[in-house]
Amino acid sequence: MAIVDPIYEGLASGWKHLDGALYQGSDKPQSLEADVVIIGTGAGGGVAAEILTQAGLSVIMVEKGPLRSSRDFDMEERTAYPNLYQQAAAMKTADKAIGIFQGRAVGGSTTVNWTTSIRTPADTLAYWQSEFAVKGLSADELEPWFEQMESRLNISQWAFEPNRNNGMLRRGCEQLGWDYTVIKRNVLGCWNTGYCGMGCPVNAKQSMLVTTIPAALSAGATLLSRFEATQIEHHADKVFGIWVQARDQNLAPRPEKLMLKARHYILAGGAIHTPVLMMRSGLTDPMQLLGKRTFLHPTVLSGAVFDEAINGHSGAPQSIYSDQFVWRDGAAGELGYKLEVPPIHPVLIASKTLGFGKSHAELMANFNQLQVVIALVRDGFHPESQGGSVSLDGKGFKLDYPLTAPFWRAARAAFASMAELQFAAGARRVLPISEGVGYLNSWQEAKAAIADMSLAPLKTVVASAHVMGGCPMGEDTTKAMVDSFGQSHYLENLSVMDGSVFPTSLGANPQLSIYGMVAKNATALAGRLAPQSKPPETAPETDPVADGVPETAA
């Protein structure tokens, strides 16, 4: 059965797409115009593009990564990481203590994410309301938006048997009487292969790449791929345009630039990159909030060797989670942690484990008996958990993320919970992924060893696939850059619609929170912009129309 590639077919049908690697500029920089320009095509950008296009507005989407589709997804890490991830999946905090996964291709992180779809926890929403003056985002107010996106993206509870990696998480919870939930996933006709993280080869994952972005393009929107937004031109309370720079096949900057002009601009480059673009452009930030309070759900890992085969590479990567420990001590109390499992593929496991030589080779030889649990720590609520801070650094940026005492307390508790769970599920040996502990042979032994183990940056493996915050929302301008609709407090025609607006982390995987909130905010924006909308036929053609030197701030 041949797999239909909606991107390939759409391009053949005449979608307006401009590839920065192929773009031929002229002497004078040219400009493109639309009602709305959206920077970034991930969870936030994709949803906004579809909603605004459907409201009859002309839309230009900009993505610094390439346009790749199922025919490029060969289920190999060596292809996927450089093609689809920020910094070839080797992004790290400044001190190198935390490895960060973030997508960078059309569809953003949704092209490579693991499809777990969870509504924003009620505790998180309540905390935002009381601590950050966020309004209109109660669980009740969000419910219709979550319903809308769950139906749009075919989000439903995974109806098949979990793979054994997840199955052991469930078994451990059952044995111990711990809470667990069968995960809802955004998939349609999933083949249960386990390669979500390398781009879905069969287009079952309802990522932005195969849902909202094709819908927007089919309705006349324009997509610029391999174009990076580099500068927001602004004056007083208005944005005048955004410069985008073409990138070549290797994503190195090319000299070609375009000026994008619109009635309204939406930043959706994701946490880290949206604040970086705003800082680089010198946007008003009197309280110095940009890039601060960047959250990661910093995650620790526990391996377990089972006698039976686990084959953690095969099957839906995430289908069970446990919230037993997320809210145990209240939102602002000790940092809670969510228990999940990751997909198990060779590069991921080889690099996120410990040691080298014989000991590592032995671990890898047990590859198919290996079960891995991860604990995602809920950062940003406790007073000593302020997250990381992004700052400009010459041409690029850096993210400093101090791992503070409350994080290490949570990590220690998490290592214990994971070991207890893995032994309860029948593990023969458990290996906390932190230097100096080694294999543990019983829960008894593990309990003592973990209470005593030393935990430290660069000794304990810490990873993140959930980047959030850095451009907080809320009605209190001393704490927020944008209001509860994502509208800038300082620039009247600028909104932020991505994970960077979260004032804390979520305590749940982020994608559905972004989908729901952006659906709400983009619908409100469409209501503001659409009545005066120009007729769609004035939407820009793929060939940019030269209109002289772009207007800049006076």
Add this chain to the structure above:
Amino acid sequence: MNRRKFLLTALGGTAALALGVSLYQPQLDVEDDGDKPHRILFSLLMPVLLEGALPEMAVPREAAVNRTLDAIEATISVLPTSQRDELEQLLDLLENRLGLLLLTGNMTPLLLRSPAELASQLESWRQSGLALLNQAYLGLRELVLASFYSCPEHWTLLNYAKPELPGIKS
């Protein structure tokens, strides 16, 4: 100023000291291997980092080493500039030190230095309390292990293979 000298100077005190390189060491030319930089260095480290994973038999071992050297090059080539520069600095420093020892004849030529000695060097960086040494260890470890396991040729060890899906490129 040649690139290697520049990098050494630019790195300044901390990095050089932490890596055990005296700032006053004379600059020495290390064989550069033309378009295949750092291959000697990696072919020294690889048997150590991949002990137990590389085949024992000469012919398949050589194939695996060469395959991994190519994969390392490919991995480095896709890193963003800032990370690549950092890594190059580390590799340059290592080569400089290896070159020095090799050429001054203070020790057994490094090319013949025992894997056990290299292993204990890596192990001491791994255990060190200095972030810079930990970073050097982790950087080399991740680069070599990830590159080795990124090659389908090396997956038989793991009994891992990607599924064959009808109509999908393999």
